[in-house]
Amino acid sequence: MRRPLGRPNLWPLYYALRDARLGAGRNLVAAVSAVLVAAFAVSLAALVFLGSDATRSAARLLREQAAMRVVLTEPSEATSPAGRAEAVARRIRALPGVASARVVPPEETLAALEEAFGGTVDLGRLFPENPFPPSVAVFLTGPDEAGALAARIARWPEVDEVVYGQKYLPAVLGLADFLRRAGLASVVGFALLGLAVTVVTWQLAVLSRLAEVRVKAWMGVSPWALAGQFAAEGALLGLAGGALAAMGLVLVVHRVELALATLLPWPLAPPRFGPLVVLCLASGTALGAAGASLALALLARREGVFR
Amino acid sequence: MRAELPGPSEAPAVAWLGVSHVFPMSRRGRGRAARPALDGVDLRVAMGEWVFLVGPSGAGKTTLLRLAYGALRPTRGEVRVLGEPVGVRPIHLLRRRLGLVFQSFELLPAKTALENVAYGAEVLGRPPGEARRLAEAMLSTLGLEDLADRFPNELSAGEQQRVGIARALIHRPAVVLADEPTGNLDLASARVVFEVLSRIHRLWSPAVVVATHSRELLAWGGHRVVRVEGGRIASDEGARIR
Incomplete structure (x- = not known):
């Protein structure tokens, strides 16, 4: 057993x-x-x-975002949208804490939006006249000053809105x-x-x-x-x-x-x-x-x- | 195969020594005086002895058996099985030395009679081949070999109980405790079941304690009959040891 x-x-x-x-x-x-x-x-x-x-x-x-997008107001009849955007970009580049600034043309914004929809929507046909104003993509040297810089740029008359990640933090x-x-x-x-x-x-x-x-x-x-x-x-x-x-x-x-x-x-x-x-x-x-x-x-x- | 037996031959197989048992009252019944199910029972069953426990429902027969296989603890007194006090060692170790037969057969419906009997050996850890050989031998010993390949739903109630007994006793226990094993059967089937138990008793002489209502079967075999009434031993006829 x-x-x-x-x-x-x-x-x-x-x-x-x-x-x-x-x-x-x-x-x-x-x-x-x-x-x-x-x-x-x-x-x-x-x-x-x-x-x-x-x-x-x-x-x-x-919190670590060191980038922001500056959206410009509608330009008046007299001024060229591209020229005005480039002028704003130059002013931004001169600010302390800014690494670079690049003008984003309305076509690029539309294309990015189309990509976000996965190519399922033809926005070019939906909006024959591109409704997006030019904007400026800004890259900072660090995230710490983003809030202060955004507040400063937002006060400029040519600027409609400053979009940056920390805003949603x-x-x-x-x-x-x-x-x-x-x-x-x-x-x-x-x-x-x-x-x-x-x-x-x-x-x-x-x-x-x-x-x-x-x-x-x-x-x-x-x-x-x-x-x-x-x-x-x-x-x-x-x-x-x-x-x-x-x-x-x-x-x-x-x-x-x-x-x-x-x-x-x-x-x-x-x-x-x-x-x-x-x-x-x-x-x-x-x-x-x-x-x-x-x-x-x-x-x-x-x-x-x-x- | 036989379970180890204690040395001295005078040690009873099962002994209830001054045993009383009172079931705890349910919540709803609290406040009422509890009636003892057993009251100072002294009963000894010798090795190899066959004892019928008889008495009306609620007399305490099942309680006596449940105390012996460790399902209940006595409120007072002591129960010894094969010389060992019940409850000292884990109950499952005690049960491996016992053969328990109940009114319900509990055959596994998806297994044949042979597989059901072999299952008893498998549960105790025997290898599959050995379990099958033991089951075949057990069925053959009990004259049930013709039922080997049948499934439970192809067996009569009496046949199911005989297969259930073969499974419960495949390890050749030294003590068999049967609680109303023929409670679900007609007299003819009950007789056949008792013949199976008798054959086992003749083969390896286990102590057999059977609680039953069946008066017709008591005279059969000339065994000791203990009458339990109101939780006490009312009479004890034909005892070998007292």
Whole structure:
């Protein structure tokens, strides 16, 4: 009956994995539900994480912005728009803290806007007469003086508006702060919601295999071994759900990144796919394992499996 | 295969020593005086002995068995199985030395009778080939080899219970505890199930404790009959040890 020392009996592990595979196969609806629930819960939590991360990155980028666009007013009949723009650019170049200034003709602005729409709209046909005034692209030696310079240039009579990233910084910082605070609560909320739904889903799976659970309990399988078997099953299905969520999110984030890259005039920091994937896989696995073992514990108690 | 037995032959297989048990009251029932399910029961079952526990519903038969396989802890007194106090070691280790038979068969519907019986050995960690050989031997021993390839839904209730017994006892336990094993069966099927249990008893002489309502089966086999009423032993006929 006894095995020699040093040779662990791995057959229970083999049977547990076999029963897990067979159980998941026979209860395909419950297994697929467990995967989808994990994927959904993980996606929601990861989206909050991504939103928080993206606003923090945006705030950092805006703070570091050393570029601005000076939009000019409509010129009077007498003056040449191009000549007036060049004169403004010269005045800007003379200011301290300015590295360079370049006149952006209206055609270039229209072309950039067309590119932002992904080439789906022919703005040249929509606006036969280009409505955009000339503007001046200004590059600063550093971001620190951007606010003061923008305020100074905005007071010039030829200038309609000065657009620069730091202008939006307070709003983005506010959003980042909100997401950071709300994010934690959301993640906890989604985790609890995901766990509750996972437990309910797993209860259906365990319920359909109650005979197997009872036989094992009667034959002397320890509660921990049984919980371990279902936790392993839950972990595997949760991992699949996490992988599904990770694939979906990477795809979505990549598409959003492409869209933003054409819309925004400054380069974006590449999204952190590594932590995102690890977060999805780890939380999916943990959610599945916790949900399945909790479902078993609740059902075993309710059905008196070990009594 | 047989579970290890304690050394001294005089040690009973199962002993309830001054055992009382009171179920805790539910929230709604708090304030009412709790009636003990068992009240100072002294009962010893010798190695290899067959004992019927009889009595009306609620008399305490099932509670006695549940105390023996560790599902309940006595409020007072001690239960010993194979010389060892119940509850000292983890319950699942105790159960590996017992054969538990219940009214419900709990056969796995997707497995054949042979696979169901082999499952009992697999659960205890036997390799697949050995588990299958043990199952074939067990079915053959109990005259159930013709049922080997049938699925549970192709078996009658009596056949299902016999397969369930084969699975529960595949590890040849030294003690068999059966709680109303024929509760779902007609008399003819119940007799067949008892024949299976008797064959097992003849083969390796486990101590068998059967809680039953079936009066017709009591006379059959000439075994010891312990009558439980109101949580006490009302009578004990044919005991080998007291």
